[in-house]
Amino acid sequence: MNNFDYLRAGSFDEAISQVTADKGTKVVAGGTNILDLLKYFLTSADTLVDINHTGSHQDIKDTESGGLRLGALATNAETAYHPLIESRYPLLSKSILAGASAQIRNMATNGGNLLQRTRCYYFYDVTSPCNKREPGTGCSAIPGYNRIMAILGTSEHCIAVYPSDMSVGLAALDAVVNVSGPQGVRSIPFSDFHRLPGDTPHLDNNLQHGELITGIDLPQKGFSDNYSYLKLRDRNSYAFALVSVATGLELDGDVIKDARIALGGVAHKPWRNLEAEQYLTGKPAIRESFATCANIILQGAVPYKYNSFKIELAKRAIVRNCMMALDPSSQLPGAQPSV
Numbered sequence: 545m546n547n548f549d550y551l552r553a554g555s556f557d558e559a560i561s562q563v564t565a566d567k568g569t570k571v572v573a574g575g576t577n578i579l580d581l582l583k584y585f586l587t588s589a590d591t592l593v594d595i596n597h598t599g600s601h602q603d604i605k606d607t608e609s610g611g612l613r614l615g616a617l618a619t620n621a622e623t624a625y626h627p628l629i630e631s632r633y634p635l636l637s638k639s640i641l642a643g644a645s646a647q648i649r650n651m652a653t654n655g656g657n658l659l660q661r662t663r664c665y666y667f668y669d670v671t672s673p674c675n676k677r678e679p680g681t682g683c684s685a686i687p688g689y690n691r692i693m694a695i696l697g698t699s700e701h702c703i704a705v706y707p708s709d710m711s712v713g714l715a716a717l718d719a720v721v722n723v724s725g726p727q728g729v730r731s732i733p734f735s736d737f738h739r740l741p742g743d744t745p746h747l748d749n750n751l752q753h754g755e756l757i758t759g760i761d762l763p764q765k766g767f768s769d770n771y772s773y774l775k776l777r778d779r780n781s782y783a784f785a786l787v788s789v790a791t792g793l794e795l796d797g798d799v800i801k802d803a804r805i806a807l808g809g810v811a812h813k814p815w816r817n818l819e820a821e822q823y824l825t826g827k828p829a830i831r832e833s834f835a836t837c838a839n840i841i842l843q844g845a846v847p848y849k850y851n852s853f854k855i856e857l858a859k860r861a862i863v864r865n866c867m868m869a870l871d872p873s874s875q876l877p878g879a880q881p882s883v
Contacts, residue, residue: 616655639713767792
């Protein structure tokens, strides 16, 4: 870890000014990712600006449109267990609680969760070429051990996956990210916030220099009746997803009126396929419909030497999760799976 100065910002505007003035300045809130990045020499900072004491953007509250606004500095734990989230957006609560550990969720903030970086082995190994860490050096994962890597939206420059569980739930809900920066405030649809690698894999998102996340808006529709979050991983706790699926369904009897399906662990950003979701509209809520939808979602998947299993795993996970969404009680502890 390099030596750095520490400053405590009194407001978000003060933090924005400090970050804008010096590209060597970085922001810390919960610190659950950036401190690791600093300790492993994956990033550096001349100055670390603490925004925890600004007294703003910590609330979870209703919006005028009937949705909910999540403050960027509210913790993951506060968000997951908030009564309004549990009752109106249980899919989001489930996705948050599938991530990390209780101790980390107590510290990690909503804004920071969206900004966490990949856990690709080669990104963390400073002796290995990595285009995300050092653009132009190459991607060691493509010819290397790529079991956990992406199968969708990859490029010849990077096949790393994005790690956040919370973001998979937010993608399914069509959330909006609110940011503030030197050019003012703006809102970014969640589908446009994170980036695919292309030829700039070192850019994880579309934030401009100096911009900070202030909050996340959830729409009125929360799919609170039919939802499920499924995370498949190598162990049951404190592990990142090989494949995860967030599903929200709106039903009219046995017919699907609206469907949202987002995948994690398969791409450089939470993955949605609008064609597949539109296919489900008007279809019966049965296994065969979900299986066809899964095939559409995985069209164009590109496997690598050690992760070809992910394609079939993702298809089965989609079908299983959609079936679980028909009966959310199947997700309760001790429930016997029916699929």
